[in-house]
Amino acid sequence: MSNIIFDDKENILNTYNRFNVVIKEGKGSIFVDENGKEYIDFSSGIGTNSFGACDDLWIKAVEEQIHKVQHTSNLYYSEPQTKVAKLLCERTNMKKVFFANSGAEANECAIKTARKYSFDKYGMGRSEIITLVNSFHGRTIATLSATGQDVFHQWFYPFVGDFKYSLPKIEDLNKNINDKTCAIMIETIQGEGGVCALDPEFIKYVDKICKEKDLIFIVDEVQTGNGRTGYLYSYMEYDVHPNVVTTAKGLAGGLPFGAILFDEKTEKVLGYGQHGSTFGGNPVCAAAAYSVLTRIDDKLLNHIKELRKFLENKLENKEGILSISGKGLMVGIELDPKLKAVEVAKKCMENGLIPLTAKSKIRLLPPLNIDIKTFDKGLDILCESIKELMEA
Ligand SMILES: *Cc1c(COP(=O)(O)O)cnc(C)c1O
Numbered sequence: 001m002s003n004i005i006f007d008d009k010e011n012i013l014n015t016y017n018r019f020n021v022v023i024k025e026g027k028g029s030i031f032v033d034e035n036g037k038e039y040i041d042f043s044s045g046i047g048t049n050s051f052g053a054c055d056d057l058w059i060k061a062v063e064e065q066i067h068k069v070q071h072t073s074n075l076y077y078s079e080p081q082t083k084v085a086k087l088l089c090e091r092t093n094m095k096k097v098f099f100a101n102s103g104a105e106a107n108e109c110a111i112k113t114a115r116k117y118s119f120d121k122y123g124m125g126r127s128e129i130i131t132l133v134n135s136f137h138g139r140t141i142a143t144l145s146a147t148g149q150d151v152f153h154q155w156f157y158p159f160v161g162d163f164k165y166s167l168p169k170i171e172d173l174n175k176n177i178n179d180k181t182c183a184i185m186i187e188t189i190q191g192e193g194g195v196c197a198l199d200p201e202f203i204k205y206v207d208k209i210c211k212e213k214d215l216i217f218i219v220d221e222v223q224t225g226n227g228r229t230g231y232l233y234s235y236m237e238y239d240v241h242p243n244v245v246t247t248a249k250g251l252a253g254g255l256p257f258g259a260i261l262f263d264e265k266t267e268k269v270l271g272y273g274q275h276g277s278t279f280g281g282n283p284v285c286a287a288a289a290y291s292v293l294t295r296i297d298d299k300l301l302n303h304i305k306e307l308r309k310f311l312e313n314k315l316e317n318k319e320g321i322l323s324i325s326g327k328g329l330m331v332g333i334e335l336d337p338k339l340k341a342v343e344v345a346k347k348c349m350e351n352g353l354i355p356l357t358a359k360s361k362i363r364l365l366p367p368l369n370i371d372i373k374t375f376d377k378g379l380d381i382l383c384e385s386i387k388e389l390m391e392a
Contacts (some may be wrong), residue, residue, distance in 0.1 A: 104138025195332025
């Protein structure tokens with residue numbers, strides 16, 4: 001066993017069921033392990049390295065800021081923050097931004113905002129938030145409570161109350177809405193839940209019912225955001241107007257950063273002293289995010305859509321693959337029931353490709369700017385690995 005794996009097992013809490021690989025470095029869409037073996041990276045560090053590993057422009061943005069100052073605190077104004085916030089507001093038509101460090105924190109802020117909006121206007125008791133069955137919103141106590149999967153609701157009692165879980169069906173949603181409801185929170189594509197895209201009609205209905213009943217419409221774009229689906233934020237594909245949008249993962253290209261966007265209805269809900277974060281809006285992360293966001297332009301979004309088409313054509317009728325889900329470069333692959341996703345992932349890694357899994361599916365989140373040749377080669381390794389296991 002490698003020393004690193006030994007030391008990890010000795011000293012790091014055993015919460016991750018890691019693959020037997022030590023990633024040492026990378027460049028673009030290639031990762032290299034401690035033995036010098038190369039892998040095509042279809043994981044982007046779970047959708048964070050938007051432009052792959054050690055992208056030159058990204059390094060330049062980060063380096064420039066590191067040489068100026070690494071952190072100042074939120075007691076003072078800071079240009080990197082204002083630049084990102086202005087760009088986000090311009091490109092989404094949202095009104096204000098708050099910066100956090102992760103997806104779970106961004107969702108905590110959204111939950112606080114929804115509850116306070118309702119408290120300010122209607123008083124105590126209108127505090128129920130409806131999320132969806134099979135959703136994933138994070139690992140803090142409140143975001144675990146928001147997560148609509150029973151396996152996450154164990155051991156850590158008591159959980160935060162007043163969360164209800166609806167099926168992504170209009171009828172079931174209507175049954176869950178009552179006088180106590182203050183918000184509905186959705187992912188347009190459930191990433192951890194198995195890359196399951198919601199029906200566009202359902203998404204539009206959530207928007208409509210929230211407007212009608214004065215509920216806060218929250219879209220969790222932690223995984224779907226920042227270009228991943230071929231749109232800057234996935235909700236932008238639909239004619240809807242969320243009141244709060246949360247994002248993180250790919251926002252700063254591999255540094256920990258999250259953002260919450262507020263519309264005209266929610267921009268004034270949180271005031272002085274009502275929310276905060278020591279590291280939120282860190283200048284280095286903000287500089288990275290600015291560089292990432294300026295590069296998510298129409299050309300890149302078209303590239304993402306074209307790779308999607310390429311993938312769908314290529315994987316059609318391939319042995320062991322039953323269906324493809326998701327959008328853009330957020331891909332779910334349903335496997336023949338004979339195959340286990342983790343076994344397929346292991347075989348891919350043996351063969352020089354790093355994929356992800358989500359539930360029983362293979363999940364792909366490659367760097368957004370991966371070139372078509374490398375993408376094609378990665379898909380070949382995937383198909384070959386699946387074939388080997390089918391014939392084993
Ligand atoms: C990953 C994820 C989160 C949690 O983000 P962290 O940065 O791990 O806290 C929340 N929501 C969705 C949709 C995610 O995919």
